[in-house]
Amino acid sequence: MNLDTRESMIDTLGVLEIAALLRELTAGLIAVTDFDEALKRLVCVARDAVPEVDCCGFTALRAGEPAGVAASDPARAELDDLRHGPDMPALAAIRRREMIIAQDLDQESRWPGWTGRARGLGVHGVISAPVDVDEQVIGAINLYAESADALTTRHQLTAMLLAEHAGLLLAAVRDRERQAAQAGQLDSALLExxxxxxxxxxxxxxxxxxxxxxxxxxxxxxxxxxxxxxxxxxxxxxxxxxxxxx
The missing domain is CATH 1.10.10.10 (Winged helix-like DNA-binding domain superfamily/Winged helix DNA-binding domain)
Structure with a gap:
């Protein structure tokens, strides 16, 4: 097998992995009516489906409400939680509206407090990608690796596509959540x-x-x-x- 053929096969496998991830994510969120439950499913699907990613988190900012957090590994949830300090990759991605990448936290000088906590929790690489949900909610999905340099350009592409697809699915969840709330209000009015x-x-x-x-x-x-x-x-x-x- 020559080099071009091998690279073509690797690229094909990457496309198939991403397609499988997006399909599984859609299946997991398509009927959910609770936003927080959707975030939990999202991070678990991403952790299980993306190779070399050991845990996944989501940081959500909701207008007029406390920031929301979801983590596939509860022991590492603080890495996504703004209450532990705003100096972190997720907030940088949200503020700058661009992907933030740190392949080796041992060599990272940004977010010193956060980086120290991450290394203490066994995390040595991170990709944070901004997620636009709707006018009231924005966030970032965070992919973590325990090994330095484990997150490659393929992971960056995956994170970008994951963020775009997740934004659409989460927006639909928010719509269903609002419709359910309105239906509940209607039911209450009818019962009265x-x-x-x-x-x-x-x-x-x-x-x-x-x-x-x-x-x-x-x-x-x-x-x-x-x-x-x-x-x-x-x-x-x-x-x-x-x-x-x-």
Missing amino acids: EGVVGQAVGVIMTQRGCPAPEALDVLRSAASSLDIPLREVAERLLLTVSRPRDN
Whole structure:
């Protein structure tokens, strides 16, 4: 096998690895409705799927909220946490909106406090890539290696593609999270609404189920009959209020 053929095979394997990573990441996040849960899945998928990466973290900045952190290795979570000091690769990537690379922390003079903690935790290389989620959330995904010089140009490409893909998936998670919250508010309003609330109470009594399940029963009936929810509730109350024949 000549050198050109070998390099071509290596490049092909790299593309396949990245494709598999993005596919697994999509499968893991496609139905998630909780942003923090999505971050946890993201860092675990990245750690397991990217060769030579020993742990992965995510630092998230959310407008009006404390910074969020997710780590595939809880013992190393402080490396992604801004509460341990803002002088760190993740924040540098977020501020500069560009990838930050440190292949050998023994030779690194940036972020001295953070670097000392990282080496103490067995980390000797890092790539931090900025992630744009939406107007309210930005962050950085951080890939860590225990061996110096283990992170190569292929890892930089992987980090870039991972950050772009993760941004899209996390934005979708945020949308689903907002929709779920709005649906919850709507449910609360419906349960407090006189006729619907009473009908839900009737179903709860008849079936011995909680209010959300009773409301789903009412919604299912409205969908099957193709009539408004309130009308279904009125019909149910009318039925149970009729005197039974002796």
